[in-house]
Amino acid sequence: MKHIFQDKSNGINYRRLENIAPIIECSSCGRNVLEELARTNSSICPFCGNDFRMKAHDRMEQILDNGSFKETNKSMSSVDKLHFPDYTKKLNKYKKSSGLKEAVVTGIGAIDGRKVAIAIMDAQFMMGSMGTVVGQKIVSLTEHATKNKLPLIIFCASGGARMQEGVLSLMQMSRCSIALNRHSEKGLLYISVLTHPTTGGVTASFAMQGDIILAEPGALIGFAGPRVIEQTVKQELPDGFQRSEHLIEHGMIDNIILRRNMKYTLSHLLKLHTPFDGGAL
Amino acid sequence: MKQEIIKKDAWDIVMKARANNRPVGRHYIDAMFDEFIELHGDRLYGDDRALIGGLATLDGIPVTVIAQHKGSSLEERVSVNFGMAHPEGYRKSMRLMKQAEKFHRPVICIIDTNGAYPGIGAEERGQGTAIADNLFQLSSLKTPVISIIIGEGGSGGALALSLGDHLIMLENSIFSVITPEGCATILYKDASKAEEVARHLKLTSDDLMGFGLIDSIIKEPKEFTKDTMSDLVSVLKKEIVEKIYELIKLDTDELVIRRQEKHLANAGV
Numbered sequence: 272m273k274h275i276f277q278d279k280s281n282g283i284n285y286r287r288l289e290n291i292a293p294i295i296e297c298s299s300c301g302r303n304v305l306e307e308l309a310r311t312n313s314s315i316c317p318f319c320g321n322d323f324r325m326k327a328h329d330r331m332e333q334i335l336d337n338g339s340f341k342e343t344n345k346s347m348s349s350v351d352k353l354h355f356p357d358y359t360k361k362l363n364k365y366k367k368s369s370g371l372k373e374a375v376v377t378g379i380g381a382i383d384g385r386k387v388a389i390a391i392m393d394a395q396f397m398m399g400s401m402g403t404v405v406g407q408k409i410v411s412l413t414e415h416a417t418k419n420k421l422p423l424i425i426f427c428a429s430g431g432a433r434m435q436e437g438v439l440s441l442m443q444m445s446r447c448s449i450a451l452n453r454h455s456e457k458g459l460l461y462i463s464v465l466t467h468p469t470t471g472g473v474t475a476s477f478a479m480q481g482d483i484i485l486a487e488p489g490a491l492i493g494f495a496g497p498r499v500i501e502q503t504v505k506q507e508l509p510d511g512f513q514r515s516e517h518l519i520e521h522g523m524i525d526n527i528i529l530r531r532n533m534k535y536t537l538s539h540l541l542k543l544h545t546p547f548d549g550g551a552l
Numbered sequence: 553m554k555q556e557i558i559k560k561d562a563w564d565i566v567m568k569a570r571a572n573n574r575p576v577g578r579h580y581i582d583a584m585f586d587e588f589i590e591l592h593g594d595r596l597y598g599d600d601r602a603l604i605g606g607l608a609t610l611d612g613i614p615v616t617v618i619a620q621h622k623g624s625s626l627e628e629r630v631s632v633n634f635g636m637a638h639p640e641g642y643r644k645s646m647r648l649m650k651q652a653e654k655f656h657r658p659v660i661c662i663i664d665t666n667g668a669y670p671g672i673g674a675e676e677r678g679q680g681t682a683i684a685d686n687l688f689q690l691s692s693l694k695t696p697v698i699s700i701i702i703g704e705g706g707s708g709g710a711l712a713l714s715l716g717d718h719l720i721m722l723e724n725s726i727f728s729v730i731t732p733e734g735c736a737t738i739l740y741k742d743a744s745k746a747e748e749v750a751r752h753l754k755l756t757s758d759d760l761m762g763f764g765l766i767d768s769i770i771k772e773p774k775e776f777t778k779d780t781m782s783d784l785v786s787v788l789k790k791e792i793v794e795k796i797y798e799l800i801k802l803d804t805d806e807l808v809i810r811r812q813e814k815h816l817a818n819a820g821v
Contacts, residue, residue, distance in 0.1 A: 352820065355752050403820035410816065432707075432729045434738065437754045439820035441729040442765060444708065445687060445715045446819070449812045452691035472729075474680030475668075475708040480688050494680035494708070495670030499734075503670050513675055521676050 297321050313530050322467070322487055322530050326369075327376040327393035330426060334534050335380035335389070342378040344411055349373060349404045351435070358435040361397065369395040373404045374429070377412040379421070383538040388416035391426040394468065398430035401473055405433075406443025409477065413450035422460040422541055423451075427478040430496075431471015444476035451480050460544045462537065465492050465515070465524065483540060484524045486515040487533075492524070560758070562750040566732060568724035568776075569703045575778045577604060577621030577635070577662050580702060583778075583785045585610055585617060593644060597677060600641030601632045602665070605648045610660065611793045616652035618645045618713060619662035622703070624778075635704075636669035639682035642712055646686050653695045656804075658796045661699040661713035666731060668709030683712045690715040692808050696799035698792055701725040701757075717811050718795045719765070720788070721757040723772040727765075728755035765818055 293306040299321035308317065313333055314325040325333075331340050348366075351358040366372060374396040380389055390412050392399045409425065416423045432440040454461060463481030467490035474494050478484075486492060493500075493513040501508055511517050518524045528536045568574070581588055585608035593599040604619045622635030629635075645661075652659045668679050690697060697716030704710070705727030714727075721727065730738075732746035732753060739749070754762075757769045770787055773780045799807060 353752060353754050407819055410819075434730050434735050434753075436820070437729050437752075438727055438760060438765065439763065439818075441707065441711055441727075442815070442818045442820065444711055445691075445815045448684070448687035448715070449691040449815055452688055453812065455688075456692065472708055475683035475712075476687055477684070479678075479681040479684035493675050494668065494683070495675065500670045500672065500675065504672060506672075508672065512672070517676075521678070523678050523681060 295323060297323070315530055322489065324394060324467070325530075326395065327371065327391040327426075330391050331376065331378075331380065331389070333530075334424075334537065335382060336384065339381035340378050340389075341380070342376065343415065344377060344408050346372060347404050347408060349402050349436070352403075352439065353435065353437050355435040355437070361435070365396045369393065371396045373408065374399045374401070375405045375408050377408045379415070382534065382541060385538070385541045386421055387541065388412050388419075388421045388423045389426075390424070392428040392466075392473075394428040394430070394466075397433065399428040399468075399473075400430050400433035400440075401443055402433035402436040402440050403443060406440070406446055409443075410446050410450045413447070413454050416459065417450070417454045417457055420457065420459060422462070422544065423454060424462045424464065424537060425477060425481075426464045426466055427469040427473055428466045429469055429471065429473035429478075431473060441472065444472050447477045448480065451477055455482070460541070462540060464528075464533070464537075466490050468492070470494065470496055479523075485526050485528050485533075485536065486518065486524050487530060488515055488527050490515045492518050560756070562753070562756055562759075563732075563747040565724050565756050566726055566750050569726045571776075573777045574703055575776070575781045576624060576703070577619035577664055578624075579778045579781065580662050580700075580785070581606075581608070581617060581619055583781060584789055585615070588617065591648060594640045594647055596640070596643055598638075598640045600637050600644055602635050602637040602669075603641035603645055605644050607657075610789065610796070613793065613796055614655075614657055615796075616648050616657050616659045617662070618648060618659065620665045620710075620713070622664055633669060635665045636667060637665065637709060638669050638671070638674045639677045639679050642668070642679075642682035642686050645713060646682075646689055649686075649689060649693055649695075649697075653693050656695050656800075658696040658698065658800065659693075659716070660792060661697065661716065663699055663701045663705050663710045663713050664703040664725075665706050665709045666704050667706035668712075680708075683708045686712040687715055691812065694804040694808060696796060696807065697811070698795055698799075700788065700792075701727055706731060715811075715815060717799055717807065717814070718767050718792075720768050720770060720791065721760060721766050722770050722784070723757055724776070725757060726755040727757075727760055728753050763818075763820070 297316040300319035314323040377390045465486040588608040590606040623629035623632040732750035736745040
């Protein structure tokens with residue numbers, strides 16, 4: 272984005288312009304896009320079709336029926352239990368920059384009139400890392416879905432377990448697995464949607480426990496991060512390694528769905544899970 | 553007397569947990585169980601030597617044993633990939649756990665790994681999926697599961713064998729979300745800060761007990777090697793056997809609910 276600010280030849284003060292209409296640079300084609308334009312276009316670059324990082328609430332708006340969303344555990348927020356250096360400072364910083372209280376937004380909504388429990392992770396809050404609050408919000412939502420016989424959808428985006436909460440973060444993987452197991456035992460549907468990036472402890476737990484696992488195109492999905500792997504194996508990683516397209520080729524996910532088709536696909540899948548009791552259709 | 557009061561330093565414990573002469577998985581199989589017979593392979597791709605599986609008796613009770621094994625000599629360490637399992641390891645453990653469930657045979661998991669292996673093949677064959685499946689299956693496995701952390705409890709790769717009914721840590725073992733080196737590299741871009749980070753991560757058996765995440769700690773001898781492990785093994789064996797007698801009497805549904813509630817209670821919030 273810098274180059275346009277430096278270009279004074281056309282007399283436009285882009286800094287000022289940006290204050291009025293924020294601009295984002297596409298990481299794929301490098302062109303500048305008005306943030307508002309991107310937002311109304313499902314956060315897709317109008318030039319090259321690249322998916323921009325999407326805010327949790329924008330995604331809710333895109334996926335759920337208008338006005339159907341009721342947020343749960345809205346005010347739940349993390350505390351520095353381990354007295355980990357700078358953690359409180361970091362939490363405050365991300366609260367401010369993202370406008371969120373934590374890295375996941377949970378609630379109940381409807382997709383084409385079908386009621387669902389839904390969680391959407393937001394990588395803009397501490398890389399979507401999972402600490403005790405993220406774990407608890409997902410457990411609590413899943414328990415609600417189990418009790419009320421609702422299908423569950425989780426949009427994953429995470430750098431993994433949150434280091435600053437140590438082993439307490441790690442335990443959330445077990446807790447989410449148990450809650451999802453109970454949901455599953457009741458014959459209820461869980462759809463996991465992997466968005467960029469989904470790694471670490473989230474991949475090694477609920478991201479990969481869906482009855483159906485979908486992914487957005489080009490999303491980085493893996494257990495270990497690419498840098499760690501590169502340092503371990505001391506060789507260059509293959510092209511497209513750990514991207515959605517690589518995972519589908521290796522049989523690890525069910526399908527790759529374009530963002531603009533996501534609501535329709537989820538709606539379709541929910542419809543296909545309407546119980547058939549043998550009566551007249 | 554005075555030394556008893558001094559709080560042990562987390563980094564010293566990390567070093568002890570990783571010490572070269574510390575007993576490893578195979579030593580516990582030899583010292584604790586009788587009539588061990590190894591069962592290999594995941595029936596899908598291969599046999600991961602970083603994780604030993606098999607059947608044995610413990611004080612006459614038939615059990616399934618799943619042990620992460622770091623190896624002793626350098627040659628052996630290389631051959632078992634330093635105890636870092638690929639997805640095949642976790643799929644072997646899952647296969648043997650399901651088999652144990654069928655015969656209602658208790659499962660004993662011995663945990664000792666720096667973490668699941670971060671490699672190209674491991675990712676392509678679904679390292680995350682394999683661990684996630686282990687956690688999901690253990691959540692409702694209808695047979696008692698007892699886990700012991702004997703050295704390093706490294707992240708998801710260790711957690712995959714820890715979702716059971718009873719979790720024991722040896723005094724100088726660790727259980728952590730990430731290695732201190734990994735954490736220091738990410739936070740400070742400086743692995744040499746690992747020593748300091750280790751203190752913040754709260755990864756010692758005392759820390760875990762303080763959080764209520766483990767059920768017991770077993771004291772280690774001062775010089776802890778495979779030649780001095782017999783007393784510890786007797787204590788460990790006694791505790792496991794008592795636990796098996798208690799758990800095996802439970803109705804399987806009750807056993808599962810008890811396990812689920814135990815872990816769900818570890819909210820940390």
